[in-house]
Amino acid sequence: MxxxxxxxxxxxxxxxxxxxxxxxxxxxxxxxxxxxxxxxxxxxxxxxxxxxxxxxxxxxxxxxxxxxxxxxxxxxxxxxxxxxxxxxxxxxxxxxxxxxxxxxxxxxxxxxxxxxxxxxxxxxxxxxxxxxxxxxxxxxxxxxxxxxxxxxxxxxxxxxxxxxxxxxxxxxxxxxxxxxxxxNVRSMGMALTPCTIPAAGKPGFHLGENEMEIGMGIHGEPGIEKSEIQSADSVAETLTNKVLEDLKLESNDQVVLMVNGLGGTPVMELYIVNRKVAQLLKEKSIHVHETLVGNYMTSLEMAGCSVTILKLDQQLQELFDxxxxxxxxxx
Structure with a gap:
C-alpha cells in the first residue's frame, strides 16, 4: 500500500x-x-x-x-x-x-x-x-x-x-x-482500478490489467458487467444511454450534467468523456444548462468516472443558479 x-x-x-x-x-x-x-x-x-x-x-x-x-x-x-x-x-x-x-x-x-x-x-x-x-x-x-x-x-x-x-x-x-x-436525478459509474482502504492495506476487489467494470459502486460494490477496457466514447455512451433510458428525457429538456471522477482519473480523461456525453445529448436535442467536470464524489484512489444528469424545471434551475x-x- x-x-x-x-x-x-x-x-x-x-x-x-x-x-x-x-x-x-x-x-x-x-x-x-x-x-x-x-x-x-x-x-x-x-x-x-x-x-x-x-x-x-x-x-x-x-x-x-x-x-x-x-x-x-x-x-x-x-x-x-x-x-x-x-x-x-x-x-x-x-x-x-x-x-x-x-x-x-x-x-x-x-x-x-x-x-x-x-x-x-x-x-x-x-x-x-x-x-x-x-x-x-x-x-x-x-x-x-x-x-x-x-x-x-x-x-x-x-x-x-x-x-x-x-x-x-x-x-x-x-x-x-x-x-x-x-x-429527477440519475447517475451511473464505472471503474478501471480498485481502491485501498488505509486500515485494510490491500485493494478491496480485483480488476485485471485489461479489465473494467460498468456500474461499479463508490465503495467497490459490484456493477452489472466486467469487460475488456473500452474506449472513452464507448464508456460514455453506455453510461449516458442507461441514465437517459431511466430518466425519460424529452426533446428540449434542460439538464445539469456532471462528469465525476472517482479519485484516480486524470481530469483530461474526464473531459474526453464529457465530449462524448455532450454530443449524445445534442443529438437528442437535450439542452445542457451547465456542465460540472471534476472530482465531486470520489472513491479514494479508484480510477473511473460517473455520469449524472439532473432534469431541470424553472424552480430547480433558479435554485441551482x-x-x-x-x-x-x-x-
Whole structure:
C-alpha cells in the first residue's frame, strides 16, 4: 500500500485537522466529534442541512459545507457510516429552531444511523426531516443497499436544497425540493482500478490489467458487467444511454450534467468523456444548462468516472443558479 498517511487508523481525524487549518474562516469542528460545521452555525432563521457518511469520498461531504449548501457534514470512518451519536451532535449544532433536514445516501448503515439520530433529536424537541438519495441506475439492490445506491447526484441535492434553505423556506419546503431533485436525478459509474482502504492495506476487489467494470459502486460494490477496457466514447455512451433510458428525457429538456471522477482519473480523461456525453445529448436535442467536470464524489484512489444528469424545471434551475460558497463548490 502506497499512501500519504501516518497512522492508518487516524486518517479521518488528521484529514479533518488539515481541512480546519486550510479553511478556518469557513469551518469549525464540533468538539469531541467528527462533525465539521459552518463557522457561523447555527444560522438563525434558516433550516439546517446535515449530510455525511463514510470518509473516502472527498470532497464529499465536508467540502460542501458552506453558504448555500450544507450546514454540517458528519465524517464516518473510511467507507463506514458515522455513528448515531455523531449525527445527533451535528443536528444539535445546526438547529436554529426551524428544524433540520438530513440528506442520506441510500446505504443500509447510513439510513439506520441517521434515523436513530433523528429520533434522538426529536426526543429533544428538534424538528427533523429526512430524504434518501438513490440516483444510481446501475443495479436495484447491491452490497449494503436495498434499492438503488446514492452516489454523485447527492451533490446536486446539497446544492438545490441548500439554496432553498438559504431563501428562508420552511423545513417542509426544503424537504419537498430535495425530494424533487431526487426524483429527477440519475447517475451511473464505472471503474478501471480498485481502491485501498488505509486500515485494510490491500485493494478491496480485483480488476485485471485489461479489465473494467460498468456500474461499479463508490465503495467497490459490484456493477452489472466486467469487460475488456473500452474506449472513452464507448464508456460514455453506455453510461449516458442507461441514465437517459431511466430518466425519460424529452426533446428540449434542460439538464445539469456532471462528469465525476472517482479519485484516480486524470481530469483530461474526464473531459474526453464529457465530449462524448455532450454530443449524445445534442443529438437528442437535450439542452445542457451547465456542465460540472471534476472530482465531486470520489472513491479514494479508484480510477473511473460517473455520469449524472439532473432534469431541470424553472424552480430547480433558479435554485441551482443561486449563490453558494462551499470549500469544494462555488457558484
Amino acid at each position: 502506497k499512501k500519504l498517511v501516518n497512522d492508518p487508523n487516524q486518517v479521518v481525524i488528521e484529514m479533518m485537522e488539515g481541512m480546519l487549518e486550510a479553511h478556518p474562516e469557513q469551518l469549525k469542528r464540533i468538539p469531541g466529534t467528527t462533525v465539521l460545521a459552518r463557522k457561523d452555525a447555527p444560522v438563525q432563521g434558516k433550516v439546517g442541512l446535515v449530510s455525511g457518511g463514510g470518509s473516502g469520498h472527498e470532497p464529499a461531504h465536508a467540502g460542501y459545507v458552506g453558504k448555500g449548501m450544507l450546514d454540517a457534514a458528519v465524517c464516518g470512518e473510511v467507507f463506514t457510516s458515522p455513528t448515531p451519536d455523531q449525527v445527533y451532535e451535528a443536528i444539535k449544532a445546526v438547529d436554529s429552531g426551524k428544524g433540520v433536514l438530513l440528506i442520506i445516501k441510500n446505504y443500509t448503515g447510513d439510513i439506520m444511523n441517521f434515523e436513530m439520530a433523528a429520533e434522538m433529536a426529536e426526543a429533544e424537541g428538534i424538528q427533523v426531516a429526512k430524504v434518501v438519495v438513490n440516483d444510481d441506475v446501475a443495479v436495484e439492490d447491491s452490497t449494503y443497499t436495498t434499492g438503488r445506491r446514492g452516489i454523485a447526484g447527492t451533490v446536486l441535492v446539497h446544492k438545490i436544497a441548500g439554496a432553498m434553505a438559504d431563501s428562508g423556506a420552511s423545513l417542509a419546503e426544503v424537504e419537498a425540493v430535495a425530494n424533487k431533485v431526487i426524483a 443561486a449563490k453558494a460558497e462551499a470549500i469544494a463548490y462555488k457558484k
